Amino acid sequence: MPDTNVTSTERLDDTALDRLFRRARTANAWQDRPVTDETLRQLYDLVSLGPTSANQLPGRFVFVRSPEGREKLLQAVSAGNLEKTRTAPVTAVIAYDPQFYEQLPRLFPHADAKSWFTGKPEFAERSALVNSTLQAAYLILAARSLGLDAGPMGGFDAKKTDELFLAESGWKSTMLINLGYGDHSKTFDRLPRLGFNEAAVLA
Amino acid sequence: MPDTNVTSTERLDDTALDRLFRRARTANAWQDRPVTDETLRQLYDLVSLGPTSANQLPGRFVFVRSPEGREKLLQAVSAGNLEKTRTAPVTAVIAYDPQFYEQLPRLFPHADAKSWFTGKPEFAERSALVNSTLQAAYLILAARSLGLDAGPMGGFDAKKTDELFLAESGWKSTMLINLGYGDHSKTFDRLPRLGFNEAAVLA
Secondary structure: OOOOOOOOOOOOOHHHHHHHHHOOOOOOOEOOOOOOHHHHHHHHHHHHHOOOHHHOOOEEEEEEOOHHHHHHHHOOEOHHHHHHHHHOOEEEEEEEOOOHHHHHHHHOOOOOOHHHHOOOHHHHHHHHHHHHHHHHHHHHHHHHHOOOEEEEEOOEOHHHHHHHHOOOOOOEEEEEEEEEOEOHHHOOOOOOOOOHHHHEEEO | OOOOOOOOOOOOOHHHHHHHHHOOOOOOOEOOOOOOHHHHHHHHHHHHHOOOHHHOOOEEEEEEOOHHHHHHHHOOEOHHHHHHHHHOOEEEEEEEOOOHHHHHHHHOOOOOOHHHHOOOHHHHHHHHHHHHHHHHHHHHHHHHHOOOEEEEEOOEOHHHHHHHHOOOOOOEEEEEEEEEOEOHHHOOOOOOOOOHHHHEEEO
16 A cells, blocks of 8 residues: 655755764763653654564664663673763663564564574574664664764673573674763764775766 | 764754654655765765774675666566666665775774784674674665665675676675665555564663
8 A cells, every 4th residue: 555654855954964974973971961761762663663674673672771780781891881881871782583583474464574584593693683783773873863872882792791681582682872962072083984985886 | 082063962853853764664666866976975975974883884885876787786686676676766785895994094093903803704794794784774864864765675696796796896795775766656554663662671
């Protein structure tokens, strides 16, 4: 059925492009300003709308914001990420559900997509990794859209994080993303980028 | 050095949130309206600003928009994706450079990040896959920010695509993303999403 309830063809204004990309920066320090659970729910709602292959939505999100949760998480964080994670209002553990395909009869009802993954654990895990990583990027930009700053981190012990937070669910962690309102007096200069001709080709 | 040239703390307005997430949709058909090379350069510039781990920027992008390029690409596209790819103004081949770490002395000059990856091809490839996938999601949302519609696709022959487009560079393709101005009379109804309590935990 066609759905005409969509927008396109107009670019966002400069304020929005600045906030999303051009002036947005990874936060290393935080204002003393909380992030409410209501904001985290709004964040999740935006993230869930981003596209994934066959709507598989493998991403799972543990929003750590209690003192007990944070103490636990700090056991798994690399030395260089400790202080910014200790002081962040929220840290999102980005994970995927290796059994994501069990939901596909509901999420992608017009084909037997579950059968594409059943009994193929390596194929399913790669798909879950890739598509949950798309969702991690949606979370970074959705956070910026909601006025938050994000601090994505790869430096943590995924196995330990899984033991501490995901033993029951069987989810697998892939990345941490600190969330809060950044203290931009502590933001570093932007690092160089590759030019168009170094990373792109017109064919 | 602190960089105070950043914005935050204000959420985007409803028009922007709609265009990025709430009303944005994967396009399956296209208006007869070209995407200029200048727009592709603007798109790349936004994508390049999104964060990657240790600024490794492993993503590489082949923007296929010539008739010859398109004919070549169609040899590698799954049957179900043929028509929308044949008619798309541009298809971006998302790839990564397995040797991305050779650029790190320039991109991440304050540590010897190149040595973290040298001689560890499996670790380097996983990092390149994950971080170029973040960049693929930045591309989807940057396209929407510029008024374009995106149509990401996993259904293609990556090995054949690498042979046809990436034999010289040694880059590895991971995903295709059609780009253009969508014909939303052909957009399907939005598929269901997982609720907060199905995919998220507060800890």
